[in-house]
Structures are given as C-alpha cells and as structure tokens.
Amino acid sequence: MQDLKQPDSLRLPNGDASAGEEVKSPFLIGVAGGTASGKSTVCKKIMEQLGQAEMDHTQRQVVAISQDSFYRELTPAEKAKAQKGLFNFDHPDAFNEELMFATLQNILKGHKVEIPSYDYRTNSLDFENMLVIYPADVVLFEGILVFYFPKIRDLFHMKLFVDTDSDTRLARRVPRDINERGRDLDAVLTQYMTFVKPAFEEFCSPTKKFADVIIPRGADNTVAIDLIVQHIRDFLNNRSRHGSTGNMALYMNLELNAPVAGFAGPDGDDGSGNGTYNAIRRFSTLCKELNMQGNFFFATNKNLPHH
Ligand SMILES: Nc1ncnc2c1ncn2[C@@H]1O[C@H](COP(=O)(O)OP(=O)(O)O)[C@@H](O)[C@H]1O
Ligand SMILES: O=c1ccn([C@@H]2O[C@H](COP(=O)(O)O)[C@@H](O)[C@H]2O)c(=O)[nH]1
Numbered sequence: 001m002q003d004l005k006q007p008d009s010l011r012l013p014n015g016d017a018s019a020g021e022e023v024k025s026p027f028l029i030g031v032a033g034g035t036a037s038g039k040s041t042v043c044k045k046i047m048e049q050l051g052q053a054e055m056d057h058t059q060r061q062v063v064a065i066s067q068d069s070f071y072r073e074l075t076p077a078e079k080a081k082a083q084k085g086l087f088n089f090d091h092p093d094a095f096n097e098e099l100m101f102a103t104l105q106n107i108l109k110g111h112k113v114e115i116p117s118y119d120y121r122t123n124s125l126d127f128e129n130m131l132v133i134y135p136a137d138v139v140l141f142e143g144i145l146v147f148y149f150p151k152i153r154d155l156f157h158m159k160l161f162v163d164t165d166s167d168t169r170l171a172r173r174v175p176r177d178i179n180e181r182g183r184d185l186d187a188v189l190t191q192y193m194t195f196v197k198p199a200f201e202e203f204c205s206p207t208k209k210f211a212d213v214i215i216p217r218g219a220d221n222t223v224a225i226d227l228i229v230q231h232i233r234d235f236l237n238n239r240s241r242h243g244s245t246g247n248m249a250l251y252m253n254l255e256l257n258a259p260v261a262g263f264a265g266p267d268g269d270d271g272s273g274n275g276t277y278n279a280i281r282r283f284s285t286l287c288k289e290l291n292m293q294g295n296f297f298f299a300t301n302k303n304l305p306h307h
Contacts (some may be wrong), residue, residue: 023135024110024135028104028157029138029159030153030156031043031140032144032145033162034144035200038172038218038219039142039143039162039218041219045219045225046225047140049226050062062232063133063139064140065131067100067141067143067146069115070103070115073124079124082123085187086194088199089195090144090200091195101155110135112134114130137239138235145204147159147210160228161208161210173196174189
C-alpha cells in the first residue's frame with residue numbers, strides 16, 4: 001500500500017524566497033492515464049469549473065502542465081525514425097527525467113519556470129513557443145508516464161489516474177492524430193500496435209496502483225470532477241484565508257502524523273491535533289461521498305479512519 005507523504009517543500013516555512021517575500025508552494029497533483037484517456041480534458045474541465053481557464057496566465061491559482069514538454073530532444077537518426085512512425089514515444093527513455101524532476105522541484109519552491117511547448121507534427125520541442133508557468137496554488141501535471149519515475153512520483157501530493165477503456169482511447173486517438181497531429185491512418189495504427197499499446201501495458205497501466213484516485217471514463221465522470229473541484233476550491237479558500245504558506249497538505253489530510261503549529265483550518269483548528277482530526281474527517285467524508293456515487297474509486301489509504 002502506498003504511503004502518502006508531504007514533500008519537504010511544503011514543510012518549509014518560507015521556501016527560498018528572500019525575507020518577507022510570500023512563497024507559493026503549490027499543491028501538486030499528478031494526472032496519469034493512457035493516451036487519449038482524457039487527461040488534458042479532465043484538467044481543462046477542472047480549470048474551467050474553477051474559473052481559471054479564462055483568467056490571465058499571471059493571475060491563475062491553478063495551472064496545468066503536460067509531460068509532453070519533457071520529451072527529450074531526438075538525435076537526427078531518431079528524428080528520421082520518428083517521421084516514419086518508428087520511434088517509441090511511449091517508452092520512459094523518450095523523456096528527460098532529470099529536467100522534469102528539476103522543473104517540478106522549482107515549481108514546488110514557488111519559482112516561475114519556462115518550458116517549451118511540444119510540436120507533434122515535427123516530433124520536437126518548440127522553443128519558439130515557451131510556456132511561462134507562474135507560481136500558483138495548485139499545479140496539475142498530466143501525462144502518460146507521470147507516475148512511472150519514482151522520484152517524480154514522490155513529489156505529488158495527490159495522484160489521479162484517468163481510466164478509460166482502450167477501445168475508446170484508440171477511437172479518440174485516431175481522429176485526433178489525423179486532424180491535430182498531422183498523421184495518416186496507417187501511421188497512427190502502426191504506431192499504436194507497435195509502440196503505444198505494448199508500452200501502455202508495460203509502463204503506464206502498472207502505475208495505476210500508485211493513484212490515490214482512479215477516475216473511470218475521464219471527463220464524462222462529472223461526479224468525480226465536481227468532487228475534485230469542490231475540494232480544490234476548499235483548499236484555495238483555506239489558503240486565501242490563511243496565507244499562501246497555509247499547509248494545504250494537512251488540510252487535504254495527506255500528512256496526518258504531525259500537527260502543524262499555527263495551522264488553523266476552516267473549522268477553527270489551532271494546530272493542537274484537532275486540526276488533524278478534522279482533516280481526516282473531511283477527507284473521509286469525500287471518500288464516503290465518492291463510494292456512494294459508485295462511479296469513482298478511492299484507493300485504500302491506510303491513513304483514513306474506517307467507518
Ligand atoms: N469524454 C469525452 N468524450 C468525447 N471525446 C473526448 C472526451 N474526453 C476527451 N475526448 C477527446 O479525445 C481526445 C483525447 O482527449 P485528451 O483529453 O487530449 O486525452 P489525453 O490528454 O489523455 O491524451 C481529444 O480529441 C478530446 O477532445
Ligand atoms: O512526437 C510525438 C510525441 C508523442 N506522441 C504520442 O503522444 C502520446 C502522449 O500524449 P497523449 O496526449 O497522452 O496522448 C503518446 O502515446 C505518444 O505516442 C506522438 O505520437 N508523437
């Protein structure tokens with residue numbers, strides 16, 4: 001059974017900002033799932049429901065980042081293979097793990113970071129179109145293998161897995177790759193059968209076990225999305241009431257071992273230990289709600305009280 005923990009960055013009282021400067025150490029949510037399972041759509045819906053999508057980038061409290069910005073640069077020989085659909089973009093070696101790790105660490109320290117966008121038509125990073133990620137309260141990091149690398153997996157405060165059946169995913173991937181990623185039908189199907197499907201089974205699907213929350217049917221699962229949104233909203237309200245260094249992980253019941261002195265939750269917790277109990281209650285209530293809805297699965301968490 002996994003052990004949900006709180007990364008050091010959230011324990012730091014003030015990150016690495018200069019004295020007096022407020023640091024936003026975000027609540028980091030990993031969103032994994034097979035290709036075309038709906039990871040970006042789920043993130044988009046969460047952002048929209050929180051009123052973040054139409055907001056200026058510099059002002060957003062919630063931001064979403066794609067793992068695709070961390071594909072490693074290909075050698076000319078690999079590029080030639082990729083153009084013929086003969087490069088395996090679904091293998092962990094296709095990613096720059098170190099850069100991904102360093103970037104997430106910087107994000108957790110409350111730094112502004114710049115990452116390239118990804119151009120699927122040329123199979124390359126697009127440094128002309130850099131994405132600026134401003135410090136935010138909640139960061140969603142989505143991709144097929146976000147839970148594959150242990151040290152990256154350990155950075156997440158919460159892990160979601162979007163679980164959509166493979167027929168639906170293939171049926172979505174084919175038109176998307178043809179219409180949006182400049183591919184032809186033969187290439188899409190060959191790539192899928194040669195690389196995408198075997199790699200999903202070998203590398204992506206096994207990471208489902210690390211998820212705290214599994215979302216069947218992705219963006220169609222409005223109940224799951226509403227509940228996740230409601231809880232993010234609660235964090236944001238809590239943080240705006242208690243400052244950006246407010247301990248979101250405790251509020252979310254992800255660190256139950258040590259009460260944090262000075263933490264005051266919405267129920268008037270004072271850090272004496274009752275705050276922890278109240279956090280457990282809130283999280284436990286969420287689990288119960290989700291179980292009752294029956295279309296959402298919460299992985300067993302040894303931290304949760306049993307009712
Ligand atoms: N619930 C859904 N119903 C219908 N189409 C969907 C749904 N979710 C996603 N799609 C479509 O499927 C494709 C893949 O979705 P996307 O969110 O980009 O998946 P991922 O990020 O997991 O690759 C996109 O064209 C998207 O518009
Ligand atoms: O140049 C590339 C890079 C990636 N891919 C495919 O993209 C998916 C991952 O993106 P999703 O949005 O999660 O589908 C992965 O399965 C790669 O096969 C590509 O085709 N070309």
